[in-house]
Amino acid sequence: MWVKTLLAVVIFASLPVAPAWAASGCALDTDTAIAVQLSGLDPAGDPLLGDGRRLRLVGLAPRQSADEALRFDAGLRGFLGRQLGLSILGEPDRWGRLPARLSVPPSSSDGQAQDLAQLLVRQGAALPLAEPGAAPCEAPQKTPVQKTVTSRPQISPLTAVDGHDLAAVKAQEGRYVMLEGRIASVGERSQRTYLNLSRRPKEAASIVLSRSLWRELKSAGWTASDLGGKRLRAYGVLSGRDGLLLEVASRTALELID
Secondary structure, three states, rough: OOOHHHHHHHHHOOOOOOOOOHHHHOOOOOOEEEEEEEEEOOOOOOEEOOOOOEEEEEEOOOOOOOHHHHHHHHHHOOOOOOEEEEEOOOOOOOOOOOEEEEEEEEEEEOOEEHHHHHHHOOOOOOOOOOOOOOOOOOOOOOOOOOOOOOOOOOOOOOOOEOOOOOHHHHHHOOOOOOOOOOEEEEEEEOOOEEEEEOOOOOOOOOEEEEEHHHHHHHHHHOOOOHOOOOOOEEEEEEEEEEHHEOOOOOOOOEEOOO
């Protein structure tokens, strides 16, 4: 264990130093932030607060390899035990993680707070993920949904997966992908809506939408009856049993092709 820790520290020490956030002219609004401390990472590699809450730092892509996880661990190590500002940006996801932003207090009275996620990206400890609220000085924006094509997150590398190809889907479990397929059925539940690419369970992937996201899509004209047979493209992490579920985090991660 001490070898891994030493290696993490060496990697982090070799990363370029991030420029002061104040240089961008961006002043974080920390008036409503709650003072917290990071205690480390949970077993899944997500930031863990001292009070036990788990976070998903908005604007950061999921770690897709051991090297990325090691860099992320090294990047966070220098902030453990320090007082940080917590701004919660939404409800917990299916894994119990709170989408949030952590701000680093200024080192001097005339300095400005810095966004921890942006620091990690600039230091090479994490990859960026385009999503609503990812810009540190902006509140999460509700992007208009079109029935044809919406803007999509950009992340490299990005693997395209046919949602009807079971072997291909299972091989990408735990990774951020672009999933494409034709909707066979829509299952509306109290907390989740499932866009199933097959009418039979475990024959193809399913796209999972939160209740609030499905409500937003319906207000924009999407209906369960109209979606049948439509070809859809979605961006997210494959997870769930056998890796056949892809939970969409925002409306910008959905794209109706036809």
